[in-house]
Amino acid sequence: KGAQAKAYAVMQKQHKRFKEIEAELKNWQTQIDRLDKLQSVCKGNTFVEFLAEEQLESVARDASARLGALTRQRYAILVDSEGGFVMRDDANGGVKRPVSSLSGGETFLTSLSLALALSAQIQLRGQYPLQFFFLDEGFGTLDQGLLDTVVTALEKLQSDNLSVGVISHVQELRARLPKKLIVHPSEPGGKGTRVTLEIM
Known part of the structure; x- marks a missing residue:
């Protein structure tokens, strides 16, 4: 009994x-x-591709929010399974359509939203944010209503610690900008190129 108790x-x-x-x-x-999962992720370029996909999703979300504000929530930007952009038409039941189906003005607004989102991701998150964005042309494709929408959006950006420079020949747009640098081309055999500041 004692042995069994000891064994127990x-x-x-x-x-x-x-x-x-x-x-x-x-x-x-x-x-x-x-660790096994991390090892499989870090093989080859898999980890870099994973980070790139996450960054692309982040840019698309930011751009989609900006595009929604510009289009009265009609359009949203999505990333498809192949890493390309597709449009979600919320005014048409949320149907997805290729970016090639957009009109000139819609393409401009989408490009503007993506450019602003990408600029915010790159420029504004560093130790010394640039807080400046240059927008070159594209305004000629916009009708008066879209032009007003874009200019209003750019004016709002000015209050977000971001200065926006616009290069344009569109007179309606130039009339809306409070500060302008006017570039006067050089004259044959005369003065060289001149730059003047015009403030409203």
């Missing part, structure tokens, strides 16, 4: 230790699974 006590002790080891093994297995 040893068995209980070993069982307790077995439970502790089993719990520790489960914990280590979780760590091993994470």
